[in-house]
Amino acid sequence: MLADLGAAALRLLDPETAHTLALRALAMGMGPAHSAPSPPRLKTSIAGLALANPLGLAAGFDKNAQALNGLSRMGFGFIEAGTVTPKAQEGNARPRLFRLAEDGAVINRMGFNNGGLHVFLDNIRLHRSGAIIGANIGANKDSKDRVEDYAVGYARVHPWADYVTVNVSSPNTPGLRGLQDKGALETLLARLGGVRSGFAGARKPLFLKIAPDLDGTAIDDIATLALAHGLDGLIISNTTIARPESLASRYKGETGGLSGDPLFGLSTKILLLFAQRLMGQMCLIGVGGVRDAATALAKVKAGASAVQLYSALALQGPALIPALLQELDARLAAEGFATLDEAIGADAR
Numbered sequence: 001m002l003a004d005l006g007a008a009a010l011r012l013l014d015p016e017t018a019h020t021l022a023l024r025a026l027a028m029g030m031g032p033a034h035s036a037p038s039p040p041r042l043k044t045s046i047a048g049l050a051l052a053n054p055l056g057l058a059a060g061f062d063k064n065a066q067a068l069n070g071l072s073r074m075g076f077g078f079i080e081a082g083t084v085t086p087k088a089q090e091g092n093a094r095p096r097l098f099r100l101a102e103d104g105a106v107i108n109r110m111g112f113n114n115g116g117l118h119v120f121l122d123n124i125r126l127h128r129s130g131a132i133i134g135a136n137i138g139a140n141k142d143s144k145d146r147v148e149d150y151a152v153g154y155a156r157v158h159p160w161a162d163y164v165t166v167n168v169s170s171p172n173t174p175g176l177r178g179l180q181d182k183g184a185l186e187t188l189l190a191r192l193g194g195v196r197s198g199f200a201g202a203r204k205p206l207f208l209k210i211a212p213d214l215d216g217t218a219i220d221d222i223a224t225l226a227l228a229h230g231l232d233g234l235i236i237s238n239t240t241i242a243r244p245e246s247l248a249s250r251y252k253g254e255t256g257g258l259s260g261d262p263l264f265g266l267s268t269k270i271l272l273l274f275a276q277r278l279m280g281q282m283c284l285i286g287v288g289g290v291r292d293a294a295t296a297l298a299k300v301k302a303g304a305s306a307v308q309l310y311s312a313l314a315l316q317g318p319a320l321i322p323a324l325l326q327e328l329d330a331r332l333a334a335e336g337f338a339t340l341d342e343a344i345g346a347d348a349r
């Protein structure tokens, strides 16, 4: 209850200040503790990593990996820290984070504000708990060689993370999403393949996080390259640059990536298209508008082995996590699924 009161108080502040305070509190061990173990039915795995439940925290919430312990006590099955760039950077001018409460949405144009690899690695070394931790890597805005930024990031985070995500889908670093184009993606994945081969036996899963704003050709190209370069999975999706007609909030015209409820349909559609191409060949993680058990289960049925959320946590507070897990267990049981795994891709076949 205290945690909910805290979350309600935080919602009265400007969104970025609220976020900074919440992270600090979590880092100091003042966050909520969800002590009940996950229902056994919810066990799953992503690229061979066993998860107690399929609900992950999406990247961007803990960019510097400063609150991993506090976050893992909230009940998540896994946590993705970052995006981290090689060098520290300020990000865009404030305000750069907007709550679209009426729309159940968020718009952000943070621009990879983070303390750089040095701070990230110090934190991850210090604060690693038993939780499954992913490291999401990106490129500096002013980098002369973005491919090299990813190669450096990959090599540095690899020893400390359970998996690594290559984020080529943030709309807030100009030109970054161009790395999803066939030629550029080929170059990037080939370079990462070279770095990866150095890790041989100890190689961790490598995921690519993509945008929801992709046409059929781009989907085909990404699926083909992901297979050719031996990626372990895709994270689908980042925020959208689209602005659905339905948006009502006064912030709907702000520049940046839109997330939350209005992203659910688009990101789930793209997930399903990838699942129809790739199911059984690599793991898919569904992100975008997960806010309750129904939306989480829809992603699983579309082909996701696990899901992640961000906006719903910011809008609803941490009580959402245990409630969602209980309800997901009940829904699976009601629909006759003995395990979560049985439901994965039920709509994609």
Ligand SMILES: Cc1cc2nc3c(=O)[nH]c(=O)nc-3n(C[C@H](O)[C@H](O)[C@H](O)COP(=O)(O)O)c2cc1C
Pocket (backbone or CB within 6 Å): 058, 059, 060, 061, 063, 082, 083, 097, 106, 107, 108, 110, 112, 136, 167, 170, 209, 237, 238, 239, 259, 260, 261, 263, 287, 288, 289, 290, 308, 309, 310, 311, 312
């Ligand atoms: C404020 C904010 C910052 C974000 N920062 C990152 C980031 O650094 N790296 C990344 O891969 N995704 C980032 N995202 C995208 C989320 O990880 C997620 O893909 C997206 O918000 C859709 O999920 P949601 O609808 O549950 O929020 C950010 C999202 C928000 C709202």
